Amino acid sequence: MNIKTKNFFKNKSILITGGTGSFGKQLISYFLKNKFPFLKIIVFSRDEFKQFELSKIFPEKKFPCMRYFIGDVRDKERLMLALQGVDYVIHAAALKQVPIAEYNPFEAIKTNIIGSQNLIEACLGNRVKKVIALSTDKAAAPLNLYGATKLCSEKLFIAANNIIGKRDLTFSVVRYGNVLGSRGSVVPEFLKQKETGMIFITDKEMTRFSITLDESVNFVLFALVSSIGGEIFVPKISSFRIIDLAKVISPKSKIKFTGIRSGEKIYEELITIPESLNTLESKNFYLILPSLDKKFSSLEKKLKKNLKSFSYNSSNCLILEKNQIKSLLIKNKFI
Secondary structure, eight states: OOHHHHHHTTTOEEEEETTTSHHHHHHHHHHHHTTOOOSEEEEEESOHHHHHHHHHHSOTTTOTTEEEEEOOTTOHHHHHHHTTTOOEEEEOOOOOOHHHHHHOHHHHHIIIIIHHHHHHHHHHTTTOOEEEEEEEGGGSSOOSHHHHHHHHHHHHHHHGGGGOTTOSOEEEEEEEOOBTTOTTSHHHHHHHHHTTTEEEESOTTOEEEOBOHHHHHHHHHHHHHHOOSSOEEEEOOOEEEHHHHHHHHOTTSEEEEOOOOTTOOSSOEEEOHHHHTTEEEOSSEEEEOSOOOGGGHHHHHHSEEOSSOOOEETTTSOBOOHHHHHHHHHHTTOO
16 A cells, blocks of 8 residues: 555544454554554444454554444444544445345344445435445345345445535445455355365355455455445456365365255356446456446546446356465465
8 A cells, every 4th residue: 555545544534334344353454554544443343242352452552543332333323423523434344144144134134224324324414525335246136135135235325426415425335255264154164164074065066256355455445545436346356166165175075065055146246247338447346337427437538348248257257276276275374
């Protein structure tokens, strides 16, 4: 991160919803390690134990910019209070486990959709300048409730730019794939199954996008600095075959195919064919725009517009070979 980018954050306050999660902890670590000149870094989450644990790693005495704020995105009044004096918001709070969301749909809707609306209204009621909401590949042509709630969340944040009035405020979205090794993801699951000598895979053709925590942090910060409001930022990332990942993690284990679960896809999409019609392309990322209007004319001059429709999915992007998967896992200390 260069000096110019650091100056973007000088004497500013940032609030991270879901700040005690994997992404939030990595982002805070990055800020503090690189001595970003923040006035305040506010961790907003509902789990007091995780906040307590995080405060031992990043204590306020050692890092005076740190603040720990217990709250739930379902509580708009609490958000209104937490956002006072905040310049930037990164929205990472969500209920993310697909089976749990299917079994508890009302709860997923309250957090992922109503929580997003609460955050938008609280930002409109304060002097927030920029908001970046984190989304998922499952929001593209969703087959499960989690993906559907994240699609609704995306729509809310993009449409929020229509009601900012004269406020100096923008809302944008970052949509990326599975974070390598995050809680509930396939890597730690396979590492557990390795001990039994049996790896379970739903389908041998299955592929998945993958992005590391470091890559996600850098891309989200890029989006925060460069967004003008209304874009969905999509990184160009690699993918892997699930069967190749299993063989790398546990080459001696037997593999059993169990069949595709309800709401599961063979491959995952980051850009659907209809979305590609309003998509601009750079070397390292795509931008999905709500429409190709005058607001984005400067972006259209800088970035390439694909003349043909396309789908950007985990089966037609760069698919890692086994040796590349192994190198990635070793680099990130999973094996």
